[in-house]
Amino acid sequence: MDRFDTLLETALAWHHAGKGAAVATVVDTWGSAPRRVGSQLVVSGAGEMEGSVSGGCVEGAVVAEAMDAIDAGRSVTLEYGVSDGDAFAVGLACGGTIRVLVEPVGSVLPVPVLEGLVAARANRTPVAYVTGLDGGGHLVETGYEERFRMDRSGFEPDGETFVAIHNPPLRLIVVGAVHIAQALVPMARIAGYDPVVIDPRESFASEARFPGETVMQDWPDEGVQAYGLDTRTALVLLTHDPKLDDPALEQALASGCFYIGALGSKRTHAKRIERLQAAGFSDTQIARIHGPVGLDIGAAGPSEIAVSILAEMTRVLRQGA
Numbered sequence: 001m002d003r004f005d006t007l008l009e010t011a012l013a014w015h016h017a018g019k020g021a022a023v024a025t026v027v028d029t030w031g032s033a034p035r036r037v038g039s040q041l042v043v044s045g046a047g048e049m050e051g052s053v054s055g056g057c058v059e060g061a062v063v064a065e066a067m068d069a070i071d072a073g074r075s076v077t078l079e080y081g082v083s084d085g086d087a088f089a090v091g092l093a094c095g096g097t098i099r100v101l102v103e104p105v106g107s108v109l110p111v112p113v114l115e116g117l118v119a120a121r122a123n124r125t126p127v128a129y130v131t132g133l134d135g136g137g138h139l140v141e142t143g144y145e146e147r148f149r150m151d152r153s154g155f156e157p158d159g160e161t162f163v164a165i166h167n168p169p170l171r172l173i174v175v176g177a178v179h180i181a182q183a184l185v186p187m188a189r190i191a192g193y194d195p196v197v198i199d200p201r202e203s204f205a206s207e208a209r210f211p212g213e214t215v216m217q218d219w220p221d222e223g224v225q226a227y228g229l230d231t232r233t234a235l236v237l238l239t240h241d242p243k244l245d246d247p248a249l250e251q252a253l254a255s256g257c258f259y260i261g262a263l264g265s266k267r268t269h270a271k272r273i274e275r276l277q278a279a280g281f282s283d284t285q286i287a288r289i290h291g292p293v294g295l296d297i298g299a300a301g302p303s304e305i306a307v308s309i310l311a312e313m314t315r316v317l318r319q320g321a
Contacts, residue, residue, distance in 0.1 A: 007051045008121065011042040011105055012114050020045025021105040022066040023114075026053050027077075027133075027162050028155065031096025038153030038164055043102075045070045053100050054080070066102045073107035075135035101162070103135040113139060117166060124168040124230055131162050148231075149258075150318060168232045169194055172313075175220040175248050176238030177204035180263070183306035184236065185213055191310060198223035198248075199239070221247030229255035234313050236293060237262040246275060253285045259316045261293035261309055268292075288321065 007023075014021040024041040041051040041059060043066035053062055058080045069076045078100045103109040113129070116139050120127040128144045131137025144163055147153070153164045170193045174181045177199035185195045196214040199205035205215045216223045220239075229235065235252045237245040240263055252260045253276070262272065269291035276286050294308030295315070 005051065007040050007042045008114060008117050010050050011044075012111075012118055014042075014044040014048070015105040015111065015114075019048075020070040022070050022102050023105065023109055024053055024062050024066055024078075024100050024102045025153075025162075025164055026098055027101045027153075028099040029096060030098075035098070036153075041066075043067065043070075054098060058098070062100060062102070066104075069102045070104045070107075073104060075104070075108045075133070076102045077133050078102065101131075101133060101135065103131075108135040110136060113137065121166060121168070124228075124232065126165075126167050126231060129164040129166065131164070132160050133162070137162075149320060168230070170317075171196070171227075171233040173198065173224060173227055173229070173233060173235045174238060175199070175224070175236070175245060176240070176263075177201070177206075177209060177215065178238050179302040180238050180305050180309075182209060183303040184309055185210060187306055187310050188313075189213075191314070193234070196223075196227055198227075200244070219247070220244050221251060224248045224251050229257040231256045231258055233257045234259035234317075235261070236309060236313075238293075240264055240268070242272070242275065246272075249276070249289070250279065250281070253281055253288065259313050260289050261312065262289055262291040263293050264291060266292060290316070 011021040011023055022043045026035055026037050026039045029037055035053055035055055039053055041049060041053045041062060043049050043063050045067060047063060047067060049063050052059060062078060065076055065078055081097050105114055117129060126148050128140045129137050130140050147163055147165050148167060151165060151167055155162050172188045172193040172195040174184060174195060174197045177197050181197055185197060188195045196216060197205060197210055198216045198218055198220050200217055200219050202217055205217045229252060235257050237249060239245050245262060273286055290312055294305060295312045297308050299305045299308045
């Protein structure tokens with residue numbers, strides 16, 4: 001989960017290989033549609049496919065229509081009803097209707113636009129693909145902040161302009177390989193984050209304590225700098241030690257990461273604020289820190305504290321600070 005799927009990269013490779021390619025995007029749904037708006041399927045001129053627009057209900061029909069669209073060099077909008085039986089087969093209680101926009105690469109979806117999308121994904125840059133039902137849109141990095149935060153593709157109020165949001169995968173950097181981190185990391189992975197744990201203490205930051213996870217035995221400021229902080233990254237500081245937390249915290253305050261949480265009592269946080277003020281950080285910058293970390297749900301023990309942290313991260317991500 002440390003990167004995007006490879007759908008758009010695959011479509012671009014098919015195009016450059018001379019196979020032809022089309023990108024099919026769910027642009028609207030009614031009822032219990034199997035896939036959300038913005039879901040994509042890519043199809044080659046030879047009938048190869050990757051991705052999904054319906055969980056398997058109508059993919060065969062979309063592939064056939066996409067191959068025809070590639071041959072004709074035109075976009076096509078498809079509408080399908082998903083029966084209750086097909087919906088049940090993919091885990092839904094009832095069926096619905098989906099509308100799919102198919103854009104052949106080159107003739108409709110400009111190759112430079114697709115290359116720009118691929119480059120933005122590689123650079124972890126949030127970008128929106130803005131188009132109409134005739135296809136052939138353009139890329140925008142600003143102006144859709146609410147959609148970026150909500151990961152919400154969809155039509156604008158005019159009913160004609162479709163905005164496809166391409167966000168980098170969510171990441172979580174945890175400083176401090178403590179008991180709370182052992183509970184938080186697997187919870188965060190289930191919630192869609194790609195987590196990394198940073199702690200210079202070898203007895204804490206071990207594979208045995210975090211099986212299968214990325215663990216860096218670095219000083220937090222060095223680890224954070226190496227991993228990077230961006231608008232799709234959350235930072236949680238759990239060491240309760242200023243020598244470890246503060247250097248990473250200072251980097252976070254100068255970055256665009258969407259969430260900063262720091263463990264500690266109100267008294268501990270007050271002392272943290274004093275240190276940051278002395279270091280020259282403004283009240284506005286310091287106010288970005290959620291400390292004590294997590295929603296106040298009366299959490300007791302590492303697992304419940306982890307729940308409160310993940311809940312607060314979700315609230316900030318979806319509703320803003």
